Amino acid sequence: MALPSSTVENYLKAIYQAQSAQDPEKRLVPMGRLAGALGVAPGTATTMVKTLAESGLVDYEPYAGVRLTPAGEKLAALVLRRHRLMELFLVKVLGMSWAEVHDEAERLEHAASDRLIDRIDAMLGRPAADPHGDPIPDSSGSMVTPEYQTLLTCPLGSPVVLTRVTDQDSAFLRFLESSGLKPGQAIRVEARDAAADHVVVRGRRERQIMIGMRAAAKLQVAPLEQTG
Amino acid sequence: MALPSSTVENYLKAIYQAQSAQDPEKRLVPMGRLAGALGVAPGTATTMVKTLAESGLVDYEPYAGVRLTPAGEKLAALVLRRHRLMELFLVKVLGMSWAEVHDEAERLEHAASDRLIDRIDAMLGRPAADPHGDPIPDSSGSMVTPEYQTLLTCPLGSPVVLTRVTDQDSAFLRFLESSGLKPGQAIRVEARDAAADHVVVRGRRERQIMIGMRAAAKLQVAPLEQTG
DNA sequence: ACTGGAATTTTGATAACTCAAAACACTATA
DNA sequence: TATAGTGTTTTGAGTTATCAAAATTCCAGT
DSSP states (O other), rough: OOOOOOOOOHHHHHHHHHHHSSTTTTTBBBBBHHHHHHHHHHHHHHHHHHHHHHHHHHHEETEEEEEEEEEHHHHHHHHHHHHHHHHHHHHHTTOOOTTTTHHHHHTTTOOOOOHHHHHHHTOOOOOOOSSTTBBOTTTTTTOOOOOEEEETTSSSSSEEEEEEOOOOOOHHHHHHHTTOOTTTEEEEEEEEEETTTEEEEEEEGOEEEEEEEHHTTTTTEOOOOOOO | OOOOOOOOOOOHHHHHHHHHSSEEEEHHHHHHHHHHTTTSSSHHHHHHHHHHHHSSSSEEEEETTEEEEHHHHHHHHHHHHHHHHHHHHHHTTTTOOOTTTHHHHHHHTTTOHHHHHHHHHTTSSSOOOHHHHOOOOOSSOOOOOOOOOOOOTTTSSEEEEEEEEOOOOOHHHHHHHHTTTOTTTTTEEEEEEETTTTTEOOOGGGEEEEEEHHHTEHHHEEEOOOOO
16 A cells, blocks of 8 residues: 555545534535645546545545545544644744644645654643644544533633634634634633624733624533632 | 745746756756656646746747846746755754655755745854765855765875765665765865776775765865864 | 668557446335 | 526546657767
Protein backbone atom coordinates (compact mmCIF):
# COMPACT_ATOMS: atom_id res chain seq x y z
CA MET A 1 0.00 0.00 0.00
CA ALA A 2 1.63 3.16 -1.21
CA LEU A 3 1.22 6.22 0.90
CA PRO A 4 -1.91 8.11 0.00
CA SER A 5 -1.62 11.15 -2.22
CA SER A 6 -2.61 14.44 -0.70
CA THR A 7 -5.77 14.31 -2.81
CA VAL A 8 -6.75 11.05 -1.16
CA GLU A 9 -5.93 12.51 2.24
CA ASN A 10 -8.15 15.47 1.53
CA TYR A 11 -11.07 13.32 0.47
CA LEU A 12 -10.78 11.19 3.59
CA LYS A 13 -10.53 14.23 5.81
CA ALA A 14 -13.56 15.84 4.19
CA ILE A 15 -15.61 12.67 4.54
CA TYR A 16 -14.55 12.36 8.16
CA GLN A 17 -15.53 15.90 8.96
CA ALA A 18 -18.81 15.68 7.08
CA GLN A 19 -19.63 12.49 8.98
CA SER A 20 -18.89 14.12 12.31
CA ALA A 21 -20.98 17.14 11.46
CA GLN A 22 -23.88 14.96 10.44
CA ASP A 23 -26.82 13.63 12.40
CA PRO A 24 -25.15 11.09 14.65
CA GLU A 25 -25.40 7.59 13.19
CA LYS A 26 -26.69 8.59 9.80
CA ARG A 27 -23.11 8.52 8.69
CA LEU A 28 -23.64 8.51 4.93
CA VAL A 29 -22.23 11.56 3.22
CA PRO A 30 -23.96 12.45 -0.05
CA MET A 31 -21.76 13.22 -3.02
CA GLY A 32 -23.05 16.75 -3.39
CA ARG A 33 -21.99 17.66 0.11
CA LEU A 34 -18.58 16.08 -0.34
CA ALA A 35 -17.99 17.77 -3.68
CA GLY A 36 -19.01 21.07 -2.15
CA ALA A 37 -16.63 20.67 0.78
CA LEU A 38 -13.75 19.91 -1.54
CA GLY A 39 -14.59 22.46 -4.18
CA VAL A 40 -14.76 19.95 -7.02
CA ALA A 41 -17.50 19.06 -9.50
CA PRO A 42 -19.95 16.38 -8.32
CA GLY A 43 -18.85 13.95 -11.01
CA THR A 44 -15.26 14.26 -9.85
CA ALA A 45 -16.23 13.27 -6.33
CA THR A 46 -18.15 10.24 -7.60
CA THR A 47 -15.17 9.03 -9.60
CA MET A 48 -12.70 9.53 -6.80
CA VAL A 49 -14.92 7.90 -4.21
CA LYS A 50 -15.23 4.84 -6.39
CA THR A 51 -11.48 4.42 -6.43
CA LEU A 52 -11.31 5.01 -2.68
CA ALA A 53 -13.87 2.23 -2.32
CA GLU A 54 -11.65 -0.08 -4.36
CA SER A 55 -8.79 0.63 -1.97
CA GLY A 56 -11.01 -0.33 0.94
CA LEU A 57 -10.92 3.12 2.51
CA VAL A 58 -14.61 3.89 2.17
CA ASP A 59 -17.94 2.16 1.65
CA TYR A 60 -19.78 3.61 -1.28
CA GLU A 61 -23.47 3.21 -1.94
CA PRO A 62 -24.45 4.60 -5.33
CA TYR A 63 -26.98 7.41 -5.16
CA ALA A 64 -26.85 7.22 -1.36
CA GLY A 65 -23.42 8.37 -0.32
CA VAL A 66 -20.12 7.38 1.20
CA ARG A 67 -18.83 6.42 4.64
CA LEU A 68 -15.34 5.68 5.95
CA THR A 69 -14.26 2.13 6.67
CA PRO A 70 -12.19 1.59 9.82
CA ALA A 71 -9.04 1.80 7.68
CA GLY A 72 -10.21 5.05 6.11
CA GLU A 73 -11.20 6.43 9.46
CA LYS A 74 -7.77 5.77 10.91
CA LEU A 75 -6.06 7.45 7.99
CA ALA A 76 -8.39 10.43 8.23
CA ALA A 77 -7.70 10.74 11.95
CA LEU A 78 -3.99 10.80 11.28
CA VAL A 79 -4.42 13.58 8.74
CA LEU A 80 -6.45 15.49 11.29
CA ARG A 81 -3.70 14.87 13.83
CA ARG A 82 -1.11 16.35 11.51
CA HIS A 83 -3.34 19.29 10.73
CA ARG A 84 -4.20 20.13 14.31
CA LEU A 85 -0.74 19.70 15.72
CA MET A 86 0.59 21.86 12.94
CA GLU A 87 -1.94 24.58 13.69
CA LEU A 88 -1.15 24.57 17.36
CA PHE A 89 2.56 24.64 16.61
CA LEU A 90 2.22 27.61 14.29
CA VAL A 91 0.30 29.51 16.94
CA LYS A 92 2.33 28.55 19.99
CA VAL A 93 5.84 28.43 18.61
CA LEU A 94 5.77 30.76 15.64
CA GLY A 95 3.29 33.20 17.08
CA MET A 96 1.01 33.18 14.06
CA SER A 97 -2.52 34.34 14.52
CA TRP A 98 -5.32 31.98 15.20
CA ALA A 99 -7.09 33.00 12.01
CA GLU A 100 -4.22 32.59 9.59
CA VAL A 101 -2.91 29.16 10.48
CA HIS A 102 -5.65 27.11 8.89
CA ASP A 103 -4.60 27.44 5.27
CA GLU A 104 -0.96 27.03 6.16
CA ALA A 105 -1.65 23.81 8.03
CA GLU A 106 -3.84 22.68 5.17
CA ARG A 107 -0.75 22.46 3.00
CA LEU A 108 1.82 21.44 5.58
CA GLU A 109 -0.24 18.51 6.81
CA HIS A 110 0.57 16.65 3.60
CA ALA A 111 4.28 17.37 3.66
CA ALA A 112 5.21 16.73 7.27
CA SER A 113 6.63 13.31 8.16
CA ASP A 114 5.37 11.32 11.13
CA ARG A 115 8.74 11.92 12.69
CA LEU A 116 8.35 15.67 12.51
CA ILE A 117 4.80 15.51 13.76
CA ASP A 118 5.82 13.42 16.76
CA ARG A 119 8.56 15.87 17.57
CA ILE A 120 6.11 18.73 17.44
CA ASP A 121 3.71 16.72 19.60
CA ALA A 122 6.43 16.19 22.19
CA MET A 123 7.55 19.81 22.11
CA LEU A 124 4.00 20.97 22.77
CA GLY A 125 3.62 18.50 25.62
CA ARG A 126 1.25 16.06 23.90
CA PRO A 127 -1.63 18.54 23.81
CA ALA A 128 -5.23 17.36 23.78
CA ALA A 129 -6.64 20.07 21.54
CA ASP A 130 -5.65 22.55 18.85
CA PRO A 131 -6.20 26.34 18.97
CA HIS A 132 -9.87 25.92 18.03
CA GLY A 133 -10.36 23.36 20.78
CA ASP A 134 -10.61 20.51 18.30
CA PRO A 135 -9.31 17.31 19.88
CA ILE A 136 -6.01 15.95 18.53
CA PRO A 137 -5.95 12.21 17.73
CA ASP A 138 -2.97 10.30 19.13
CA SER A 139 -0.45 8.61 16.87
CA SER A 140 -2.58 5.49 16.63
CA GLY A 141 -5.46 7.54 15.30
CA SER A 142 -7.77 7.44 18.27
CA MET A 143 -9.33 10.53 19.69
CA VAL A 144 -11.59 11.31 22.60
CA THR A 145 -14.54 13.48 21.66
CA PRO A 146 -15.87 14.83 24.93
CA GLU A 147 -19.53 15.46 25.57
CA TYR A 148 -20.28 19.07 25.12
CA GLN A 149 -22.74 21.88 25.43
CA THR A 150 -22.91 25.02 23.37
CA LEU A 151 -23.81 28.61 24.12
CA LEU A 152 -27.35 27.58 23.17
CA THR A 153 -27.64 24.69 25.59
CA CYS A 154 -25.56 25.57 28.64
CA PRO A 155 -27.24 26.79 31.81
CA LEU A 156 -27.94 30.52 31.93
CA GLY A 157 -25.88 32.53 34.34
CA SER A 158 -23.37 29.89 35.43
CA PRO A 159 -19.76 30.39 34.55
CA VAL A 160 -18.46 28.16 31.79
CA VAL A 161 -15.25 27.82 29.89
CA LEU A 162 -15.13 28.17 26.13
CA THR A 163 -13.63 24.90 24.90
CA ARG A 164 -14.11 24.67 21.19
CA VAL A 165 -15.00 26.64 18.08
CA THR A 166 -16.49 24.50 15.35
CA ASP A 167 -16.03 26.84 12.43
CA GLN A 168 -12.81 27.63 10.62
CA ASP A 169 -13.98 30.68 8.71
CA SER A 170 -11.27 33.22 9.19
CA ALA A 171 -13.56 36.26 9.34
CA PHE A 172 -15.48 34.53 12.12
CA LEU A 173 -12.25 33.66 13.89
CA ARG A 174 -11.06 37.23 13.70
CA PHE A 175 -14.33 38.41 15.18
CA LEU A 176 -13.91 35.97 18.06
CA GLU A 177 -10.34 37.02 18.59
CA SER A 178 -11.26 40.66 18.76
CA SER A 179 -14.01 39.83 21.26
CA GLY A 180 -11.65 37.86 23.45
CA LEU A 181 -13.54 34.66 22.77
CA LYS A 182 -10.78 32.09 22.51
CA PRO A 183 -10.83 28.55 23.86
CA GLY A 184 -9.85 28.64 27.52
CA GLN A 185 -11.71 31.86 28.17
CA ALA A 186 -14.15 31.91 31.09
CA ILE A 187 -17.53 33.38 30.23
CA ARG A 188 -21.19 33.11 31.06
CA VAL A 189 -24.40 33.31 29.10
CA GLU A 190 -26.64 35.99 30.50
CA ALA A 191 -29.63 35.71 28.25
CA ARG A 192 -31.05 34.08 25.18
CA ASP A 193 -33.68 35.72 23.02
CA ALA A 194 -35.15 33.46 20.37
CA ALA A 195 -37.15 36.26 18.83
CA ALA A 196 -34.12 38.48 18.46
CA ASP A 197 -32.10 35.43 17.43
CA HIS A 198 -29.24 36.24 19.75
CA VAL A 199 -27.55 35.31 22.99
CA VAL A 200 -25.87 37.70 25.37
CA VAL A 201 -22.49 36.67 26.68
CA ARG A 202 -20.54 38.24 29.51
CA GLY A 203 -16.87 37.77 28.77
CA ARG A 204 -13.42 38.89 29.74
CA ARG A 205 -13.34 42.01 31.89
CA GLU A 206 -17.13 41.92 32.19
CA ARG A 207 -17.45 42.85 28.57
CA GLN A 208 -20.83 42.12 27.04
CA ILE A 209 -21.05 40.46 23.65
CA MET A 210 -24.10 39.68 21.53
CA ILE A 211 -23.93 36.74 19.19
CA GLY A 212 -26.44 35.41 16.68
CA MET A 213 -27.82 32.01 17.46
CA ARG A 214 -26.35 30.38 14.39
CA ALA A 215 -22.89 31.49 15.51
CA ALA A 216 -23.55 30.70 19.15
CA ALA A 217 -24.22 27.08 18.24
CA LYS A 218 -20.65 26.87 17.01
CA LEU A 219 -19.16 27.75 20.39
CA GLN A 220 -18.82 24.79 22.70
CA VAL A 221 -18.40 25.22 26.44
CA ALA A 222 -17.77 23.16 29.57
CA PRO A 223 -18.92 23.90 33.12
CA LEU A 224 -16.36 25.89 35.06
CA GLU A 225 -15.60 24.89 38.64
CA GLN A 226 -15.97 28.00 40.79
CA THR A 227 -12.81 28.78 42.71
CA GLY A 228 -13.41 30.85 45.82
CA MET B 1 1.45 33.49 -14.19
CA ALA B 2 0.18 30.78 -11.92
CA LEU B 3 2.39 29.76 -9.07
CA PRO B 4 4.83 27.08 -10.07
CA SER B 5 4.02 23.48 -9.24
CA SER B 6 6.44 21.72 -6.95
CA THR B 7 7.69 19.82 -9.99
CA VAL B 8 8.64 23.07 -11.65
CA GLU B 9 10.29 24.26 -8.46
CA ASN B 10 12.32 21.08 -8.30
CA TYR B 11 13.51 21.41 -11.88
CA LEU B 12 14.57 25.00 -11.32
CA LYS B 13 16.36 24.11 -8.13
CA ALA B 14 18.17 21.21 -9.78
CA ILE B 15 19.25 23.38 -12.71
CA TYR B 16 20.43 26.06 -10.32
CA GLN B 17 22.48 23.64 -8.30
CA ALA B 18 23.93 21.92 -11.36
CA GLN B 19 24.92 25.32 -12.75
CA SER B 20 26.67 26.27 -9.53
CA ALA B 21 28.51 22.99 -9.35
CA GLN B 22 29.66 23.35 -12.92
CA ASP B 23 32.81 24.84 -14.39
CA PRO B 24 32.26 28.51 -13.79
CA GLU B 25 30.78 30.19 -16.86
CA LYS B 26 30.03 27.09 -18.83
CA ARG B 27 26.55 27.34 -17.38
CA LEU B 28 24.79 24.94 -19.72
CA VAL B 29 23.41 21.91 -17.95
CA PRO B 30 23.07 18.85 -20.20
CA MET B 31 19.81 16.92 -20.05
CA GLY B 32 21.45 13.76 -18.86
CA ARG B 33 22.86 15.44 -15.79
CA LEU B 34 19.57 17.12 -15.02
CA ALA B 35 17.57 13.93 -15.46
CA GLY B 36 20.04 12.15 -13.20
CA ALA B 37 19.77 14.78 -10.48
CA LEU B 38 15.99 14.59 -10.52
CA GLY B 39 15.72 10.85 -10.88
CA VAL B 40 13.64 10.97 -14.04
CA ALA B 41 14.15 9.53 -17.53
CA PRO B 42 16.11 11.74 -19.94
CA GLY B 43 13.13 12.16 -22.23
CA THR B 44 11.07 13.43 -19.34
CA ALA B 45 13.62 16.12 -18.59
CA THR B 46 13.67 17.22 -22.24
CA THR B 47 9.89 17.56 -22.33
CA MET B 48 9.70 19.45 -19.08
CA VAL B 49 12.55 21.78 -19.96
CA LYS B 50 10.80 22.72 -23.17
CA THR B 51 7.75 23.82 -21.26
CA LEU B 52 9.93 25.72 -18.79
CA ALA B 53 11.48 27.48 -21.76
CA GLU B 54 8.04 28.49 -23.00
CA SER B 55 7.34 30.05 -19.61
CA GLY B 56 10.53 32.05 -19.90
CA LEU B 57 12.18 30.44 -16.90
CA VAL B 58 15.05 28.81 -18.77
CA ASP B 59 16.95 29.07 -22.03
CA TYR B 60 17.04 25.76 -23.80
CA GLU B 61 19.45 24.83 -26.57
CA PRO B 62 18.54 21.49 -28.13
CA TYR B 63 21.29 18.89 -27.79
CA ALA B 64 23.34 21.35 -25.78
CA GLY B 65 21.56 21.92 -22.50
CA VAL B 66 19.63 24.33 -20.36
CA ARG B 67 20.37 27.45 -18.34
CA LEU B 68 18.22 29.60 -16.05
CA THR B 69 16.96 32.96 -17.20
CA PRO B 70 17.03 35.77 -14.62
CA ALA B 71 13.39 35.00 -13.82
CA GLY B 72 14.17 31.31 -13.37
CA GLU B 73 17.18 32.10 -11.27
CA LYS B 74 15.17 34.25 -8.92
CA LEU B 75 12.54 31.57 -8.49
CA ALA B 76 15.20 28.95 -7.89
CA ALA B 77 16.87 31.13 -5.28
CA LEU B 78 13.56 31.52 -3.47
CA VAL B 79 13.10 27.76 -3.41
CA LEU B 80 16.59 27.43 -2.01
CA ARG B 81 15.74 30.07 0.56
CA ARG B 82 12.71 28.12 1.69
CA HIS B 83 14.69 24.91 1.79
CA ARG B 84 17.60 26.27 3.76
CA LEU B 85 15.60 28.26 6.26
CA MET B 86 13.45 25.21 6.82
CA GLU B 87 16.49 23.03 7.45
CA LEU B 88 17.97 25.47 9.89
CA PHE B 89 14.64 25.81 11.64
CA LEU B 90 14.24 22.07 12.01
CA VAL B 91 17.71 21.81 13.52
CA LYS B 92 17.65 24.87 15.75
CA VAL B 93 14.06 24.91 16.95
CA LEU B 94 12.93 21.32 16.72
CA GLY B 95 16.27 19.78 17.57
CA MET B 96 16.32 17.44 14.62
CA SER B 97 19.63 16.03 13.57
CA TRP B 98 21.69 17.60 10.90
CA ALA B 99 21.49 14.47 8.78
CA GLU B 100 17.75 13.94 8.85
CA VAL B 101 16.45 17.39 7.95
CA HIS B 102 17.24 17.34 4.26
CA ASP B 103 14.40 15.10 3.09
CA GLU B 104 11.96 16.79 5.41
CA ALA B 105 12.85 20.22 4.06
CA GLU B 106 12.67 18.83 0.55
CA ARG B 107 8.93 18.37 1.04
CA LEU B 108 8.16 21.31 3.28
CA GLU B 109 9.82 23.82 0.96
CA HIS B 110 6.92 23.43 -1.46
CA ALA B 111 4.19 23.77 1.15
CA ALA B 112 5.39 26.68 3.26
CA SER B 113 4.02 30.14 2.45
CA ASP B 114 6.24 33.18 2.13
CA ARG B 115 4.64 34.45 5.27
CA LEU B 116 5.68 31.41 7.25
CA ILE B 117 9.17 31.50 5.80
CA ASP B 118 9.60 35.14 6.73
CA ARG B 119 8.47 34.43 10.24
CA ILE B 120 10.98 31.60 10.52
CA ASP B 121 13.63 33.90 9.09
CA ALA B 122 12.88 36.51 11.73
CA MET B 123 12.77 33.98 14.55
CA LEU B 124 16.21 32.70 13.59
CA GLY B 125 17.58 36.24 13.41
CA ARG B 126 17.91 36.47 9.61
CA PRO B 127 20.67 33.89 9.43
CA ALA B 128 23.22 33.94 6.62
CA ALA B 129 23.67 30.20 6.28
CA ASP B 130 21.91 26.90 6.88
CA PRO B 131 23.28 23.99 8.96
CA HIS B 132 25.53 22.90 6.10
CA GLY B 133 26.91 26.39 5.76
CA ASP B 134 25.04 26.96 2.50
CA PRO B 135 24.19 30.66 2.14
CA ILE B 136 20.51 31.62 2.45
CA PRO B 137 19.14 33.97 -0.23
CA ASP B 138 17.16 36.94 1.06
CA SER B 139 13.51 37.41 0.25
CA SER B 140 14.32 39.15 -3.01
CA GLY B 141 16.29 36.11 -4.13
CA SER B 142 19.79 37.48 -3.91
CA MET B 143 22.54 35.66 -2.13
CA VAL B 144 26.16 36.33 -1.38
CA THR B 145 28.44 33.45 -2.23
CA PRO B 146 31.65 34.13 -0.38
CA GLU B 147 35.06 33.22 -1.71
CA TYR B 148 36.23 30.04 -0.15
CA GLN B 149 39.00 27.59 0.36
CA THR B 150 38.68 23.90 1.09
CA LEU B 151 40.65 21.46 3.21
CA LEU B 152 42.68 20.86 0.04
CA THR B 153 43.62 24.45 -0.59
CA CYS B 154 43.91 26.16 2.79
CA PRO B 155 47.32 26.81 4.33
CA LEU B 156 48.81 23.93 6.29
CA GLY B 157 49.01 24.39 10.02
CA SER B 158 47.01 27.59 10.39
CA PRO B 159 43.78 27.50 12.28
CA VAL B 160 40.67 27.75 10.14
CA VAL B 161 36.96 27.55 10.71
CA LEU B 162 34.81 25.00 8.95
CA THR B 163 32.18 27.04 7.11
CA ARG B 164 30.39 24.80 4.66
CA VAL B 165 29.79 21.22 3.68
CA THR B 166 28.92 20.81 0.03
CA ASP B 167 27.44 17.32 0.15
CA GLN B 168 24.03 16.36 1.46
CA ASP B 169 24.57 12.61 1.66
CA SER B 170 23.28 11.62 5.03
CA ALA B 171 25.89 8.91 5.70
CA PHE B 172 28.59 11.48 5.05
CA LEU B 173 26.85 13.98 7.31
CA ARG B 174 26.59 11.43 10.08
CA PHE B 175 30.31 10.73 9.77
CA LEU B 176 31.05 14.42 10.05
CA GLU B 177 28.77 14.78 13.01
CA SER B 178 30.43 11.91 14.84
CA SER B 179 33.82 13.46 14.12
CA GLY B 180 32.74 16.84 15.44
CA LEU B 181 33.14 18.42 12.04
CA LYS B 182 30.22 20.81 11.86
CA PRO B 183 30.22 24.29 10.38
CA GLY B 184 31.55 26.70 12.98
CA GLN B 185 34.12 24.26 14.28
CA ALA B 186 37.71 25.48 14.53
CA ILE B 187 40.25 23.06 13.04
CA ARG B 188 43.55 22.98 11.25
CA VAL B 189 45.01 20.88 8.48
CA GLU B 190 48.21 19.23 9.64
CA ALA B 191 49.23 17.37 6.54
CA ARG B 192 48.23 16.36 3.06
CA ASP B 193 49.46 13.19 1.41
CA ALA B 194 48.61 12.90 -2.25
CA ALA B 195 49.96 9.38 -2.50
CA ALA B 196 47.84 8.17 0.38
CA ASP B 197 44.98 10.32 -0.91
CA HIS B 198 44.22 11.81 2.47
CA VAL B 199 44.48 14.91 4.60
CA VAL B 200 45.09 14.94 8.33
CA VAL B 201 42.91 17.31 10.33
CA ARG B 202 43.34 18.31 13.94
CA GLY B 203 39.90 19.02 15.34
CA ARG B 204 37.98 19.59 18.51
CA ARG B 205 39.88 18.60 21.65
CA GLU B 206 43.05 17.98 19.62
CA ARG B 207 41.44 14.97 18.06
CA GLN B 208 43.07 13.79 14.84
CA ILE B 209 40.92 12.89 11.86
CA MET B 210 41.95 11.48 8.48
CA ILE B 211 39.79 12.27 5.49
CA GLY B 212 40.07 11.15 1.88
CA MET B 213 40.84 13.89 -0.60
CA ARG B 214 37.55 13.54 -2.44
CA ALA B 215 35.70 14.18 0.81
CA ALA B 216 38.11 16.89 1.93
CA ALA B 217 37.28 18.89 -1.18
CA LYS B 218 33.70 19.09 0.04
CA LEU B 219 34.64 20.86 3.27
CA GLN B 220 35.02 24.60 2.89
CA VAL B 221 36.91 26.68 5.43
CA ALA B 222 37.71 30.30 6.23
CA PRO B 223 40.80 31.67 7.98
CA LEU B 224 40.34 31.96 11.73
CA GLU B 225 41.51 35.11 13.48
CA GLN B 226 43.71 34.03 16.38
CA THR B 227 42.43 35.37 19.67
CA GLY B 228 45.17 35.68 22.31
C1' DA C 1 35.24 13.18 -44.79
C1' DC C 2 33.10 9.13 -42.63
C1' DT C 3 31.22 6.61 -39.10
C1' DG C 4 30.19 4.39 -34.55
C1' DG C 5 28.77 5.19 -30.07
C1' DA C 6 26.83 8.28 -26.72
C1' DA C 7 23.60 11.63 -25.65
C1' DT C 8 19.33 13.62 -26.82
C1' DT C 9 14.80 13.99 -28.68
C1' DT C 10 10.56 11.98 -30.34
C1' DT C 11 6.82 8.92 -30.09
C1' DG C 12 3.15 6.49 -28.12
C1' DA C 13 1.24 5.12 -23.66
C1' DT C 14 -0.16 5.43 -18.93
C1' DA C 15 -1.70 7.28 -14.38
C1' DA C 16 -3.96 10.58 -11.48
C1' DC C 17 -7.05 14.17 -11.26
C1' DT C 18 -10.11 17.28 -13.10
C1' DC C 19 -14.35 19.50 -15.77
C1' DA C 20 -18.75 20.26 -18.49
C1' DA C 21 -22.61 18.50 -19.97
C1' DA C 22 -25.52 14.58 -21.20
C1' DA C 23 -27.89 10.69 -19.23
C1' DC C 24 -29.87 8.60 -15.46
C1' DA C 25 -32.11 7.37 -10.80
C1' DC C 26 -34.57 8.42 -6.68
C1' DT C 27 -38.39 10.47 -4.14
C1' DA C 28 -41.81 13.72 -2.89
C1' DT C 29 -46.20 15.28 -4.35
C1' DA C 30 -49.81 15.95 -7.05
C1' DT D 1 -49.01 6.11 -9.66
C1' DA D 2 -47.15 9.11 -12.68
C1' DT D 3 -43.80 12.63 -12.93
C1' DA D 4 -41.11 16.82 -12.18
C1' DG D 5 -37.06 18.08 -9.96
C1' DT D 6 -33.08 17.39 -7.71
C1' DG D 7 -29.11 15.04 -7.09
C1' DT D 8 -26.02 11.57 -9.02
C1' DT D 9 -23.52 9.13 -12.42
C1' DT D 10 -21.60 8.63 -16.94
C1' DT D 11 -19.24 10.19 -20.88
C1' DG D 12 -15.78 12.39 -23.40
C1' DA D 13 -12.13 15.28 -23.07
C1' DG D 14 -8.10 17.96 -21.10
C1' DT D 15 -3.89 18.72 -18.04
C1' DT D 16 0.37 17.53 -15.95
C1' DA D 17 3.90 14.49 -15.31
C1' DT D 18 5.84 10.36 -16.15
C1' DC D 19 8.17 6.03 -18.79
C1' DA D 20 10.21 2.84 -22.40
C1' DA D 21 11.90 2.41 -26.55
C1' DA D 22 12.55 4.04 -31.31
C1' DA D 23 14.56 7.67 -33.99
C1' DT D 24 17.64 11.23 -34.40
C1' DT D 25 21.68 14.20 -33.83
C1' DC D 26 26.27 15.18 -32.46
C1' DC D 27 31.11 14.55 -32.15
C1' DA D 28 35.42 12.09 -31.65
C1' DG D 29 38.59 9.24 -33.94
C1' DT D 30 40.07 7.14 -37.69
